[in-house]
Amino acid sequence: MCTPSPPDATQALTQPPVLLVYASHFGQAKQITLAIAEQLRQQGIAAHCMALPSGQAVQAIAGHWRAVLWIASVRYGRxxxxxxxxxxxxxxxAAQTPWGFASVSLTARKPEKRSPEAHRNTQQFLARLQQQGLQPQWAAVFPGALRYPRYGWLDKHMIGLIMRITGGVTDTRLEVEYTDWDAVRAWASQIAATLQAD
Ligand SMILES: Cc1cc2nc3c(=O)[nH]c(=O)nc-3n(C[C@H](O)[C@H](O)[C@H](O)COP(=O)(O)O)c2cc1C
Structure with missing residues (x-):
């Protein structure tokens, strides 16, 4: 959990924080979440981060938030x-709360996949939400990291196979980070600018 202390105390007192919820298996979506929170904080917006609660603990996210951002990694297409x-x-x-979604995946290591429209898992996820009347104000696709040594036997072999098929790194001794941190900060900055304009 992270609660960066915002530098602009006036904003922090008058506005509720932005809630950032991450769903992360090996920490990359969490790191991206922390970078977004830090950028918001630098722009004077309070931010509160938490892991996606397990089960149906909906009360964990209850509250008055300036906006809610969901950051989730893809695992076997989901x-x-x-x-x-x-x-x-x-x-x-709280239907009036603006919200955003960012996906984290290895497919997005390819620049042409780095938009919600071009990234199949993200596009399908958002299309299903839209059918139910939910549309994010902000959406982004970020490349994650490949960390073979941290995976169990089966995952290591499955990811190795996928990487071979898709022309990626196949040396299972390696860890490779593809995340474009400038793009992460730029997305956060854009969100901060929108919130400040409201
Ligand atoms: C078991 C496993 C399955 C994965 N499946 C996919 C996938 O279907 N599509 C994809 O683009 N990336 C896939 N990835 C890559 C992850 O999305 C990527 O490593 C991401 O950085 C993980 O973020 P996290 O550490 O926050 O979970 C997979 C990774 C693992 C370990």
Missing amino acids: FAKSLAPFIHAQQAA
Whole structure:
């Protein structure tokens, strides 16, 4: 959990914080979340980070938030199962709260996949939400990291196979970070600018 102390005390007193919820297996989506929170803080916006709660603990995200950002990694073509229900629950409780979604994946290591429209998992996830009347104000696709030594046997071999098929790194001794941190900060900066203009 992170609660960076915002430098602009006036803003912090008059505005509720932005909530950032991450769903992360090996820490990359969490690191991206912390970088977004830090950028918001630098622009005078309070931010509160938490891991996606397990089960149906919807009360964990209850509260008055200036905006809610969901940052989730892709695992075998899917985001965390409870992600969509939590987005639904949060919007049902406070429909006026602007929200954003960022996906983290290895597919996005390819520049041509780095938009919500061009990234299949993200596009499908957002299309399903849209069918139910939910549309994010902000959406982004970020490349994650390949960390073979941290994976169990099966995952290591599965990811190795996918990397071979898609022309990626296949040396299972390696860890490779593809995240474009400038793009992460730019997304956060854009969100901060929108919130400040409201
Ligand atoms: C078991 C496993 C399955 C994965 N499946 C996918 C996938 O289907 N598509 C994809 O683009 N990336 C996939 N990835 C890559 C992850 O999305 C990427 O490593 C990301 O940085 C993980 O972020 P996290 O550490 O926050 O979970 C997979 C990684 C692992 C370990």
